[in-house]
Amino acid sequence: MQGRMIQLLLMILLATAIIAAEASLNPLFEDSVQSNSSYNSSAITFVSDNSISSAPVILMPGSGYYSSHPFAIGGGVGSQTVLYNSDPNSATAMSHEVGSAQNLSGRSEFSAISRSTQSEYYDRSYTTTAMKIDETVTSGKVEIGVLSGGEGHAWKNPALEIEEEYVGTYHITKNFTINSSLSKTRAFDGWQNCCGAIGVGIGISSPRLSLLSADEVFNCRRSR
Structure with missing residues (x-):
């Protein structure tokens, strides 16, 4: 009985690890769970x-020419x-x-x-x-x-x-x-920069999790 419980516990831990690994490779899943936006x-x-209206001022300075030829100052109104x-x-x-x-x-x-x-x-x-x-x-x-x-x-x-x-x-x-x-x-980089964007890094599938070698992990190679 104890052996079955240990085996069941290991299976649960393994399934949890697989789900966490797949979620870490999927930014859409991670973004839906926790948004850092x-x-x-x-x-x-x-x-x-x-x-507004312009009211020019009429000037007739002196008693000479401008007394009979007044001029207006004030160039109108405006705005900018x-x-x-x-x-x-x-x-x-x-x-x-x-x-x-x-x-x-x-x-x-x-x-x-x-x-x-x-x-x-x-x-x-x-x-x-x-x-x-x-x-x-x-x-x-x-x-x-x-x-x-x-x-x-x-x-x-x-x-x-x-x-x-x-x-x-x-x-x-x-x-x-x-x-x-x-x-x-932006492209999603995994925990290794060399692995590139989504779908280019390490592919982890639940039945073959134990088949990954160190060379496949650190050299960004997929297991076949």
């Missing part, structure tokens, strides 16, 4: 409601907003500039959101950059720009570049939104 999120939003999303995986910029306008009224919204998740086996990032414009400009100049970086040198070789210019009196409505995502998967 981290999550980061950041966001910024800017909203501007404008209703530039939004940079400096996420290293997706560089994006949006700009909106109004200059020398007699009247400016309307609303502009800017927002940037960046989310990222990191774990032992993957890196994932998601970014959203948006610009909404709904405004009326009287006798002014409006410049709108959108730039989205691609791979490598994002600013020198952008994947998307938009430039618009308006001179005069306009009602302008624009809605730009750029979404981007990046996912990187």
Whole structure:
């Protein structure tokens, strides 16, 4: 009876060791049991409601020529907003500039959101950059720009570049939104770096656990 109990105990220990060994070679199983991932999120939003007018000042200095030829000073109203999303995986910029306008009224919204998740086996990032414009400009100049970086040198070789210019009196409505995502998967290295990624290392199967030799273990060879 005692011999059977010892034999049963050895079988249980062997089965536990096999399950632990297989789990250590399977990152998906390990990640489902215990997650070492981290999550980061950041966001910024800017909203501007404008209703401004230019009121030039009329000057008639002296009693000579300018008394009969007055001149006005004051070059009109304007505004400038530039939004940079400096996420290293997706560089994006949006700009909106109004200059020398007699009247400016309307609303502009800017927002940037960046989310990222990191774990032992993957890196994932998601970014959203948006610009909404709904405004009326009287006798002014409006410049709108959108730039989205691609791979490598994002600013020198952008994947998307938009430039618009308006001179005069306009009602302008624009809605730009750029979404981007990046996912990187890292190869899972076992307890020996030479064994490489999943499925390349030592294959352990329960019926042949005792057949592995030291040469097969330390030289990353499979038992046949």
